[in-house]
Amino acid sequence: MGALVVYKDLIIATAHNEKEHTNDPTAHAEITALRKAARFLGTWRLTGASLYVTIEPCPMCAGALLNARVSRLVYGSPNPQYGAVDSHFHLTSSNALSHTVEVTSGILEKECQALVDTFFRNRRS
Numbered sequence: 001m002g003a004l005v006v007y008k009d010l011i012i013a014t015a016h017n018e019k020e021h022t023n024d025p026t027a028h029a030e031i032t033a034l035r036k037a038a039r040f041l042g043t044w045r046l047t048g049a050s051l052y053v054t055i056e057p058c059p060m061c062a063g064a065l066l067n068a069r070v071s072r073l074v075y076g077s078p079n080p081q082y083g084a085v086d087s088h089f090h091l092t093s094s095n096a097l098s099h100t101v102e103v104t105s106g107i108l109e110k111e112c113q114a115l116v117d118t119f120f121r122n123r124r125s
Contacts, residue, residue: 001116003029003053005037005046005070012049013037029053030061034068045069054112056083056105062091065101072102076112 005013013036018027030053038044050072051065056079063084065073073085073092084091085103092101 001029001054001119003033003051005033005049005051007037007041007046007049012040026060028058028061030057031064034064034070038068047071050074052107055079055116056085056087058082059084059089059091062089065092066097066099069099070101072104074104074107076106076108077116078105078109 001017003015004011013033015029015032015036017029018032019025021027030051033051034046037046037049041049044067046068047070049068049070051070052074053061054075055077056075057065057073058079059082061084075085078087080087082088085093086105091097092103094100
């Protein structure tokens with residue numbers, strides 16, 4: 001899985017899933033990219049930033065988007081098992097929270113899904 005953060009038309013952070021490599025359960029691509037973006041900007045508030053990811057974020061990552069005040073999320077493929085944006089919990093659009101995130105989904109969906117399928121097929125082999 002991959003992620004990148006764009007701010008003022010510049011890519012300020014890129015990352016990929018590193019859970020297995022780092023033995024860190026929080027090392028999802030989104031979390032790592034948000035950390036890098038915050039360091040780059042010198043603030044945890046990523047207002048005005050857009051996060052682009054391969055698949056719909058899980059609850060942890062959707063929560064991080066909200067906490068970081070990310071303005072926009074763009075993702076390719078839905079995540080029917082763990083998706084917390086559109087598939088299950090709708091965290092980024094909840095009126096119960098103080099921040100919402102503009103969401104665009106389905107961008108290059110088939111290509112993103114093929115990447116995810118290949119990744120997990122290779123992990124099982």
